[in-house]
Amino acid sequence: MLFSEATPSGFFFLAPWLVFAPVIGLLINIIFGGRFSEKVIGTVASLASGASFIVSVLLAWSLAAGGGHAVSVPFAEWMHIGSLELDWTFRVDSLSTTMMLVVSGVGTLIHIYAIGYMHEDVRFKNDLGRFRRFFVFLNLFIAAMMILVSGDSYLMLFVGWEGVGLCSFLLIGFWYEMDTLGRPSWANSNAGNKAFITNRVGDFGFLIAGFIMFWAFGSFQFDEVFEAARTVAPGIIVAITLFMLIGVAGKSAQIPLYVWLPDAMAGPTPVSALIHAATMVTAGVYLVTRSAELYMLVPQAQYIVAMTGAVTALFAATIAVGQYDIKKVLAYSTISQLGFMVAAVGMGAFVAGMFHLVTHAFFKALLFLSAGSVILGLERGHHHLAHAQHDDHGKGRKGKKDSHHEDEVFDPGDMRNMGGLRKTMPVTFWLYMIGTLALAGIFPFAGFWSKDEILADALKEGFTGVYWLLSIAAFFTAFYMGRQIWMVFFGEARHEAAAHAEESPRVMTVPLMVLAFLSVVGGALNLPGMHTLTLWLEHTIEVHAGEFVMSVAVISTLLALAAILLSWFIYGRDPLKAGQPDPLKKPLGFLFTGMENKWFVDEGYFAIVIGPFKRISQFLADVIDWRFWHDFVHDTVIAGAYNWFSNIALNRYADQQGIDAFANWLGSATKSLSATMRRVQNGFVRSYALSVLLGVVLIVGYLILK
Amino acid sequence: MEFLLQPLTLLTFFPLVGVLVLLFIPSDNKNALRWTALGASLVTFGISLWVLAQFNASNVDLQLVARYDWITVAGWNIQYFLGLDGLSILLVLLTAFLAPISILSTWTAVEERVKDFMLFFLLLEVGMMGVFLAQDLFLFYIFWEFTLVPMYFLIGIWGGPRRIYAAVKFFLYTMAGSILMLLAILWLGIYGQTFSVPDLIAQANVPANIQWWLFLAFAAAFAIKVPMWPLHSWLPDAHVEAPTAGSVILAGVLLKMGTYGFVRFNLPLFPEASVRAAPWIALLATIGILYGAMVSYAQKDVKKLVAYSSVSHLGFVMLGLFAMNEQGVAGAILQMINHGLSTGALFLLVGMIYEQTHTREMKVYGGLWKITPVFGSIMLIVSLSSMGLPGLNGFVGEFTILLGAFGSKSIGTNVYAILSALGVIMAAVYILYMFQKMFLGPQGEIVDEVKKHGHGIRDLNLRELVTIVPILIFIFWIGLYPKPFFDLMAPAVAHLVGMLPIP
């Protein structure tokens, strides 16, 4: 039953191609990629992702033309058992198309960028074969993400949910045999495992929510669930929404499950931009928005969600201040911004949350990709340097091309190695600036509008606590971004490599410019008074237009400006010198140590969860299962008892007492008898036959005499 | 001739034709022996497809029945009675499917006494088919015990260093349970005047208190075979020592005989007792899921890790069966197939790498994905299927089982389902741990070690691909479109569930 005929007019029948296009792309690359050049591989992958984008556009257009009513596109049956009826059905409504557009649009840009990035990355790391693998994974990710956003039921959403988790695992551990600095290590693959397993903890919550949902509502399909939800006890819905929150926390990196996201920066930069900033991590926000009707029914749960988001936003922002790795700063910033979104959707400000999701996708992707450009620029400078030195050292060592790796470990992501890049990488600098201003929420960049809407809604909905938490977080956001700008682009180069950094090629900067443009004008999506996005999403979820509150806007802009000013005082006025510790270290003392060390959360988890789990497993396996159950109980007790019984009990004790005398007699009698019998046992077959005859005669005789 | 041409008789005993042909092939002509065995198992697989074509899923009764009086003395009424229904069709197909694959996996792995190996293997196939098709308790018991003998020799002759210990343990363990079952079978057969399962189910006149003891006797035999915690102690030994093909069949089919026994005999024959036992079985299953997952995480030997993961996976199956609703039971049956495919494939893959490296210690591996990209990718897919990633087969089974268990009336609480869902997290922990230690990370010492003795670790060759790709196809098929599989069993499952007196 491919393409049911029941779908309404328009391009809705194309919905499955959202998923198929990237799948076909990855299949082409798997099967024929071995013979393709890098350019062809990248083009195929980008086209596949682009095809998805075109389908998304067509779907959005059809939807708008059709008045915005949600359309279900059935594709195939999946599981039908008893009352369980699950289908592969695509859902096209304004919410899902918004996500589709973001995912495939940003995704395609990042695909194009990645052609340039990976071209260099695989060369720095000496494994050209992995270029193809990268694009296969990237396409797989687009496919999974499309399943996630286009599913018509919670379970199909879950399929995409785990699918993107898998891609995240594969791409974080992309350079699985090394650490972020290229040294042989388990670090990257550990980060991948951490991401997958943490996500699975979240998935566990999602699953349980699904189970409750099914037994309470009898369905996983969105409309049916929402329909049924109005009639059941709120307690059940609280349980569902809170278990779902675990899932959200896992995927959207909220407290307490955010720990995987900073480690996820081990993946190549396009991955960080695409998966761990723009798209996958926002799936949790999408899930809450999707379940708006459930959350609206239970204000208690809404409060918990909002607080989780707000606390995460602030908490992660403080950690970002203490980081030195350019991508780690952005990672914590992402967690913080996700906190904004989760808080927004938790408060019921779904449009604000989605709005911020979209703008954040633009500017955070821009920031990450620019950061990647910076890192590659430094790598280029470093290589340039190494080659120069190499040539100086004479021609005799040509065989050891990578000798510099052993001489000195250079971290191209460490901001302490940067400085003054404004001059060497001007394009990247300007792009980065746009991203920073957007993230900091400076008028009129995209971030300003979306963040402002969240804050305004927080006040309007009466979540004052959330409002203050978020405002402080916004202050920190502007501060750490300012710190980053000053440290990376201003001042003097603190490392030779930074001094020799080179600008990135066009294939990388052009997508960046597109993203930068979107970061500037993205706010137009939902300008106060026009409410384009609100009107659009209204078709799917019950929303009310956010109002522009001048006082909120002014306060937040002032806070952001103040923070940037503060950062200039600390980092910009007197630029950092090579080897100099962070100027905040002294005045803040242990507070900064905490920020620097991520408040020791990882260590805490290790002590409370991972360590004990490992020890208990080891104990169960070695002591309980093997030494006690396998060796002691089975081999010693059971087998031993059997042996003891048969050998000792029967042979010795029973023998010596009672049967002893008889056995002795029997023994001697047998001996003498066997001596006689030996002559009968002469080995001639016929003697045996004779004894058979004797037996027959005796038996018949017995029968006669009986 | 009518007797021999019955589809099920043919399906069960066709491997014997292979045995007969093998007898006439000189034992030093190894390739001819291998091809003959492979051919025989392939024809058997073909027969199973023919049987599938004749099978009507919407009919809940036994189909393609072959039924003859066999031993009728002194009030005993033992029949040669084969039959097929929705509960067994998938397992029959799985058996017929895995047999040629296992034989193919021995191509280069078994070089000694090839003839004997193939003979035992085909005999084992006869036994397994018989177990899944027999509808007479006595006949079932004979096949059940018959499978022990070839497996005993497969482990005991071609196994690892501690093979004799493992083989004897395997044999004694299963025997110990079987004796209780034999007593129960005899009691039932004499009490009910027949050994035929459908007749006994129709009579349904066993008093409740006796049902309980009979249930326990049957459960003892099956639980050891499954194996349910805490009766799993024979499993790691048997798996670690068995040759690859033996492990595949052991995990893929022999363990399913236990769970199948529960579905086929315990649930319908002793419905009241089953309902009464459900919470306890669910408890043991949950402990097994968590315990198996934790213990397998702590293993250093990869084969042992996979072996313990079976304890965890089969815990899911048991949980689903005793959820006693359609989702649970259907999921459990599908999960039997899934486990056969995924764990079978894992053992195959481990065997393939073991053939080259001769070690199963995970710590010497590492970074293999770089050297063997195809192998690594396939291993990844199989691992993901084993840990239940949506889109692959494991998820469909695990999800439906957990869903069923969560709303099960017979278990009565959803605590077990929630705890078991934690097992899904733990599955990710140990499977990813295994995959990481072997395929990710920096290059392990074994790579250089192997290079010293030849040309290093190679990727999969064509034969190995042919062995593993059919399994992969099913892994994706069941994961993405399980409808045909559910359709095959759904009416039978609904019928079975309808028979149970669930409170």
Add this chain to the structure above:
Amino acid sequence: MSLELIFFLVLALASVVTAFGMLLSRNAIYSALYLVMNFITVAIFYLMLGAPFIAMAQITVYAGAIMVLFLFVIMLLGAERLPDTQVLPYQKWLARVLAFILVVETGYMLLVRGKPQGEIIPPEASANMVDSLREMGMTLFNEYLLPFEVTSVLLLVAMVGAIVLIRKDKKVG
């Protein structure tokens, strides 16, 4: 004493005498020939018992094929005579005594203790042999099909076995 009984007794005597002839002949060829005679008398018994097919089979298979095989082997090996030395002389006597006792015992059981279990009437001369044969064939190929087929396998195995045993080339054991 009816004519039939007389005929039976004469035949029985012949069969016992030929059996003893087989037993006592020093020359293996004579033994074989005596045995052929014995088989023929037994075949006549079969006829009297209404089993013409078995009688024919007896003559063709036993008296014919099998005994020819025996004679062939005897002559092939030149094993007509063997020196008459006994390693265990007592065994011979013991066997004879036991055999005698056995005959006496069975005779006692059947004639003195046992009640007559029924009489044997020879088949009517007019009985339709062909019909009876057809019916037997039907029984053989319906009810006893499986044993029949198994027998064929057995014969095949025996044939292969004999060939393998005799074959000169011993490389394949």
Add this chain to the structure above:
Amino acid sequence: MIPINYYIILSAVLFTIGTLGVLTRRNALIIFMSVELMLNAANLAFVAFARAREIATGQPLFDGQIFVFFVIAVAAAEVAVGLALIVEIFKSKRSIDVDQMSSMKG
């Protein structure tokens, strides 16, 4: 009108003669022939019993005869293998005296 007991006695006598042959002769071939005689004796009993039963029930009954048929077939197989064995033994030992075939003496 021959009592069935007569047939049985005849069968027993022939059987005993066969037994004696097996026990007292040393020529493997004659032993073999004696075995055949024993089989024949048993066959005779089979057919006799079958006939008796046929007369008692009045129905044609072939089971006994068919059994004899199988025995003959088995005997043929046995002879083939047995003679092959004897020939083989003769080749290696140059004798078919069974009392010399005592390699299994323990």
